Amino acid sequence: DAGITQSPRHKVTETGTPVTLRCHQTENHRYMYWYRQDPGHGLRLIHYSYGVKDTDKGEVSDGYSVSRSKTEDFLLTLESATSSQTSVYFCATRTGWNQPQHFGDGTRLSIL
């Protein structure tokens, strides 16, 4: 257990509304990641962070933004949710550049 807590665990919302997902870690890991997992696509990287206030885009970043104001928290925001963003979202962390990632238990997000 890498001490990763995602909240909320489940959320249902409507198209066009803003949504923020939170990832909280207790391990003081430098690197944090947001993925989405969809059938047929596997895990795809949305955004990642390599330190406080240091973030970068992944392969599916359109429609998403992130913020990291503290080491322990990494927020993912959907500015105006669309039905195509219905997915399971996972947060991951790792200690160093050549270390494996450890995952939280995910947030199931449904956008109607």
Added chain:
Amino acid sequence: QKEVEQDPGPLSVPEGAIVSLNCTYSNSAFQYFMWYRQYSRKGPELLMYTYSSGNKEDGRFTAQVDKSSKYISLFIRDSQPSDSATYLCAMWGIIQGAQKLVFGQGTRLTINP
């Protein structure tokens, strides 16, 4: 062609069988190889993490890496119903100056009592 290919299954075997799960990859720049286990409605859990070619054993699990063939395997001995899950391979390397981690799509495994 996908960078990492993994047969999605499903794979169903009787309890006690030896299970073999496999992934192939196309980019020789991948250096680190991982296997994750994911139970339904849970996050991926790291099982094995290897760097070099060869075998790494941890209890009933053995990870095998063949860099020359760009092929990795996970073997599960004396499989148990509790091993029923989706298994994801993953590999990491520095490609075109950037760190890249790529996951396979996962193989869904069921162990029948």
